[in-house]
Amino acid sequence: MAPAVPKSGDAIFASVDRVNSELFTLTYGAIVRQLITDLEEVEEVNKQLDQMGYNIGVRLVDEFLAKSNVSRCVDFRETAEVIAKVGFKMFLGVTASVTNWDAEGTTCSLILEDNPLVDFVELPDTCQGLYYCNILSGVVRGALEMVSMKTEVTWLRDMLKGDDVFELQVKLLKQVPEEYPYKDD
Ligand code: MYR
Numbered sequence: 001m002a003p004a005v006p007k008s009g010d011a012i013f014a015s016v017d018r019v020n021s022e023l024f025t026l027t028y029g030a031i032v033r034q035l036i037t038d039l040e041e042v043e044e045v046n047k048q049l050d051q052m053g054y055n056i057g058v059r060l061v062d063e064f065l066a067k068s069n070v071s072r073c074v075d076f077r078e079t080a081e082v083i084a085k086v087g088f089k090m091f092l093g094v095t096a097s098v099t100n101w102d103a104e105g106t107t108c109s110l111i112l113e114d115n116p117l118v119d120f121v122e123l124p125d126t127c128q129g130l131y132y133c134n135i136l137s138g139v140v141r142g143a144l145e146m147v148s149m150k151t152e153v154t155w156l157r158d159m160l161k162g163d164d165v166f167e168l169q170v171k172l173l174k175q176v177p178e179e180y181p182y183k184d185d
Contacts, residue, residue: 021093025119032132042129049131053138054145061143064090076172077101079149080108083140083170091139092116100169109156110140112166123160131155137168150174 035045064070068086073079077098084096093116100109117133131137137153144151150173157167 046131046134049134050138053135054142057139057142061146106172110168148176
């Protein structure tokens, strides 16, 4: 029998297309607000949001691979484009652009000009250290780990802190091919 309560975070990313996007945004806001109340320190809230996102990402990647039909990417550059154009579109309803590559092709930035998570949101002065969208960095990290890529994912720009866009830096730390779930044939 299906559990009465979904595992941590599952409901949040239950395909945006099937959920009214305002309800999605307000539900996420309510979760963040509750975490602030419960944990008190914004650093702890940041960690918790990241962990929730990670838990979602490791589960969501199966749905992504099944629905998107993307084939195995040849390199991290292609993976980044897939996340930005297909993954974000599928689960967040918006696309990102990929920029700021380093010379090695292992670090880039995903730029979001539009982010439905922050509609109606304004950070009070007491929450300036909050990475409100930290769930997204966790989702990307968790999903990539399931396709063999250990990454570090960091917010560099945040519209809630006055920046013109959201910039999520994704740094490839290590690839572990044996954990890759595809079968090559
Ligand atoms: C590959 O590199 O072989 C293809 C694997 C691409 C993994 C894409 C993971 C999707 C992440 C979705 C992020 C959604 C954020 C809202």
